[in-house]
Amino acid sequence: MRITAIRDLVVPIQSRIRNAFIDFSQMTASIVGIQSDVMRAGKPLIGYGFNSNGRYAQSGLLRERFIPRLLHAAPAALLAADGKTLDPAKAWQIMMANEKPGGHGERSVAVGVLDMALWDLAAKIADLPLYQLLGARYRGGAVDETVFVYAAGGYYYPGKGSDKLQDELKSYLDMGYSSVKMKIGGASLAEDCRRIEAALAVVGGGGKLAVDANGRFDLKQALAYAEALADYELFWYEEAGDPLDYLLNAALAQATTLPLATGENLFSTIDATNLIRYGGLRPQKDFLQFDPALSYGLVEYRRTLDMLARYGWSPRRCIPHGGHQFALHIAAGLGLYGNESYPHVFQPFGGFGDGIPVRDSRIQPPQAPGIGFELKADLMRELDKLFGQARRL
Numbered sequence: 001m002r003i004t005a006i007r008d009l010v011v012p013i014q015s016r017i018r019n020a021f022i023d024f025s026q027m028t029a030s031i032v033g034i035q036s037d038v039m040r041a042g043k044p045l046i047g048y049g050f051n052s053n054g055r056y057a058q059s060g061l062l063r064e065r066f067i068p069r070l071l072h073a074a075p076a077a078l079l080a081a082d083g084k085t086l087d088p089a090k091a092w093q094i095m096m097a098n099e100k101p102g103g104h105g106e107r108s109v110a111v112g113v114l115d116m117a118l119w120d121l122a123a124k125i126a127d128l129p130l131y132q133l134l135g136a137r138y139r140g141g142a143v144d145e146t147v148f149v150y151a152a153g154g155y156y157y158p159g160k161g162s163d164k165l166q167d168e169l170k171s172y173l174d175m176g177y178s179s180v181k182m183k184i185g186g187a188s189l190a191e192d193c194r195r196i197e198a199a200l201a202v203v204g205g206g207g208k209l210a211v212d213a214n215g216r217f218d219l220k221q222a223l224a225y226a227e228a229l230a231d232y233e234l235f236w237y238e239e240a241g242d243p244l245d246y247l248l249n250a251a252l253a254q255a256t257t258l259p260l261a262t263g264e265n266l267f268s269t270i271d272a273t274n275l276i277r278y279g280g281l282r283p284q285k286d287f288l289q290f291d292p293a294l295s296y297g298l299v300e301y302r303r304t305l306d307m308l309a310r311y312g313w314s315p316r317r318c319i320p321h322g323g324h325q326f327a328l329h330i331a332a333g334l335g336l337y338g339n340e341s342y343p344h345v346f347q348p349f350g351g352f353g354d355g356i357p358v359r360d361s362r363i364q365p366p367q368a369p370g371i372g373f374e375l376k377a378d379l380m381r382e383l384d385k386l387f388g389q390a391r392r393l
Contacts, residue, residue, distance in 0.1 A: 001036055001037065001038055001075070001078075001079060001084060001085065001086055001125065002036065002037050002075035002078075003034055003035065003036055003070060003071065003075070003078065004035050004036060004037050004044065005033075005034075005035040005387075006032065006033070006034050006035070006067045006070060006071060006114075007032065007033050007035075007386045007387060008030055008031065008032045008033075008059060008062050008063065008067065008113075008386075009030070009031050009382075009385060009386060010028050010029070010030060010057040010059050011028065011029055011030075011031055011057075011382050012027070012028055012029075013027050013028065013029050013053060013346050013347075013349060027053065027054075027056065028056050028057040029050050029051050029052075029053070029056075029057055029349065030050060030051050030057040030058045030059060030062060030109075030110070030113050031048070031049070031050045031113075031382060031383055031385075031386065032048070032049045032050070032062065032067075032113050032114055032117050032386070033046050033047070033048050033117065033383065033386035033387055034046065034047045034048075034049075034070075034114070034117045034118060034121050035387060036086070036121060036125070038125055040124075045121060045124045045125060046121070046386075046387060047116075047117040047118055047119070047120035047121025047122070047124065047370065048116075048117050048120050048371070048373050048383045048386075049112075049113045049114060049115070049116030049117030049118075049120065049293075049326075050113060050116065050293070050324075050349055051109050051110075051112060051113050051293055051294065052291050052293040052294050052321065052322035052323075052324060052349075053322070053323075053342070053345075053346040053349065053350075054264075054265075054294075054321075055106075055109045055294055058106060058109050058110035058113060061106060061107060061109075061110035062110050062113065062114070065110075066095045066110050066111060066114055067114070069094050069095050069097060070091060070094060070095060070114065073091075073094045077090060077094060078090055078091050078094070085122065085125055085126065086118065086121055086122040086125055087122075088115060088118040088119050088122055088297075088298065088299055089299050091114075091115075091118050092111070092115060092118075092296070092297065092299040092300075095111050095114060096111065096296075101270075104266075104267040104268040104270075104271060104295075104296075105267055108267035108268060108294060108295050108296045108300075109267070109293075109294050111296045111297060111300075112292065112293045112294055112295060112296055112297040113293070114297070115292075115296065115297020115298055115299060115300075116292075116293055116297060116298075116326045116371070118297075119297075119298055119326070119371070120326075120370040120371045120373070121370070123369060123370045123371065124369045124370040126369075127369050128369060129329065129365060129366060129367055129368060129369065129370070129371075129372065130326075130329035130330075130333065130365075130370060130371050130372075131143055131144075131328075131329040131330075131331075131332035131333035131365045132333070133333070134329065134330065134332075134333025134334055135332075135333045135334075138302070138333070138334060139333070139334065139335060142335070143332055143333055144331070144332045144333075144335060145332070145364060146332075146362040146363060146364050147328055147331045147332050147336075147338055147339055147362065147363055147364075147365065148179075148319075148337060148338030148339070148361055148362055149177070149328070149338055149339050149340070149341040149352075149358060149361055149362065149363050150177060150179035150180060150181055150210065150235075150338070150340065150341060150361060151169075151172035151175070151177040151179070151180045151181070151341050151342075151343050151361075152180075152181045152212075152323060152340050152341060152342050152345075153168055153169070153172065153180065153181070153182065153342070153343070153344055153345060154168065154169065154180070154181060154182020154183050154195075154199065155182075155183050155345065156183060156186045156187070162194060162195055162198035163198075165182070165195055165198055165199060166198050166199070166201065166202050168344070169182070169199055169202045169203060170202055171343075171344070172343060173202070173203070175343055175358055176357055176358030176359050176360065176361070177341070177343070177358055177361050178203075178208055178360050178361040179203075179208050179209075179210070179235060179361045180199070180203055180208065180209060180210070181209070181210040181211070181212055181235075181238070181340075182195065182196070182199055182209065182210075182211055182212070183211075183212055183213075183214065184196070184211045184212065184213050184225065185213035185214060185216035185217060185225075186216070189224060189225060189228055192211075192225075193228055196209070196211065196229070196232060200232065205233075206232040206233035206234045206235070207233060207234075207235055208235065209232075209234055209235055210234060210235040210236045210237075210238060210261065211229065211234055211236075211237055211238065212238035212239060212261075213225065213237075213238065213239055213240050213241075214238075214239055215239045215240075215241055215242050215243055215265065216240075216241075217240050217241050218241065218248070219241065219247075219248045219251055219252075221240075222240035222241050222248060222252050223251070223252065223255055225237070225240065226240070226252060226255060226256040226258060227256075229256075229258060230256065230257065230258060233258075234258060234259075235259065236258070236259040236260060236261040236286075236287055237256070237258045237259070237260055237261070238260070238261040238262065238289070239261070239262045239264065239265070239289075240252055240260075240262075243262060243263070243264075243265040243266050243275075244266075244271075246274060246275060246277075246278035246279040246280070247278075249262060249275070249279040249280055249281070250278065250279055250280025251280070252280075253279070253280040253281060253282060253286070254280060259285050259286055259287065260281065260282075260285075260286045260287070261286065261287040261288075261289055261319075262275070262279070262281075262286075262287075262288070262289060263275060263288045263289040263290045263321075264289040264290065264291050264294070264320075264321035264322075266290060266295070267294055267295040267296070268295060268296065268300065269300055269303045269304045269307055272288075272290055272304045272307065272308075273307050275288075276307070276308065276311045276313065277311075283311075283312050283313045283314070283317060286317065287317055287318070287319050287337065288308070288313070288317055288318045288319070289318075289319060289320060289321045289340075290304055290318070290320060290321075291320050291321040291322045291327065292320060292322075292326060292327060292330055293322050293324060293326055293327070294321075294322070298326075298330060301330065302334075305318070305334065315334060315335050315336050315337075316335065316336065316337045317337060318331075318336040318337055319331075319336060319337045319338045319339060319340065320336070320339055320340065321340055322340060323339070323340040323341045323342035323346065323349075323350045323351070324349060324350070325352055325353070325365075325366060325371050325372055325373065325376070326371055327339045327340070328352060328363070328365050329365050329366075329371055329372075332365045341358075341363075347378060348376065348378035348379040348381070348382055349379065351376070352366070352372075352376070353366045353368075353372050353375030353376050354375055354376055354377055355375075356375070
């Protein structure tokens with residue numbers, strides 16, 4: 001097996017929505033395709049990848065450093081011990097050659113895009129859905145055949161009041177989701193409480209509703225919201241303050257009985273380690289949201305899981321950010337709590353394969369070889385631009 005070509009493109013995922021910190025009107029993403037010389041049905045196998053929402057396209061880093069390193073590597077250096085199959089961990093080492101420690105934030109996104117494509121390709125070569133490949137390699141063959149997913153939405157839209165928020169959440173329930181998430185921190189505390197109460201009237205209980213402040217608050221604001229939210233008994237209170245403000249996080253954990261969730265904006269195992277060391281999180285209550293597609297990919301994510309185990313955390317406390325099929329396979333293959341979903345926003349990257357139903361907030365991973373992008377028609381219209389539809393398996 002050898003890589004014959006790698007291509008990347010920048011695509012828009014703009015939307016007229018905002019959270020407490022940013023709007024998404026100018027948001028972009030990188031897509032990549034890694035073509036191999038392995039043929040199926042007369043066509044070369046191609047692995048695809050993209051970055052999660054919230055971070056912009058990484059074309060400069062991809063084209064100047066990481067794609068050339070993969071293309072210039074000796075073919076044997078990318079192979080597993082059998083000399084035949086692709087080893088994404090070895091490819092990761094090649095991509096990160098001559099890179100200094102630290103500086104996590106944009107580099108981690110570029111590597112994560114390629115890592116996703118490498119795992120898609122590796123699973124296609126093995127002729128397995130990715131979650132089954134991961135279960136065979138890392139869990140003695142065990143997998144979760146269905147995965148918990150919650151519908152993330154509830155953004156601030158221009159002119160959107162509580163009635164429109166309720167309509168949105170009802171649409172998620174109609175799609176099979178029983179757990180949902182909405183944004184807070186982009187309005188006053190009083191207004192956000194009114195929005196939460198409107199949401200609860202739809203979903204039927206606080207345990208079915210999570211709220212996300214997207215890192216907006218200082219400690220005083222974070223504590224004020226925690227006090228106001230206490231009686232709602234929410235699923236979780238997410239990212240109250242800056243992701244690197246471990247002191248704020250620890251103080252909040254001491255002050256509230258609400259489950260907390262954070263981690264989506266920490267992009268390396270060492271940052272995750274410092275969160276666990278100093279962030280005051282509670283292993284039996286709180287949730288960790290590290291996103292493999294933004295944090296150097298699955299190779300680094302497995303290091304993070306190993307670290308968590310050393311500190312007494314179960315993978316069942318992990319529920320990755322991103323709402324993409326890559327994280328869905330990781331959740332099923334490595335035994336995580338579940339996965340985020342974006343049924344209505346960040347299309348065509350949000351959501352899962354066409355025709356795969358969600359039932360009571362659980363879904364089966366795609367059964368196609370690889371990650372299953374080919375089962376999502378609107379996404380493949382973008383990915384096909386990399387090499388052309390005629391070259392796709």
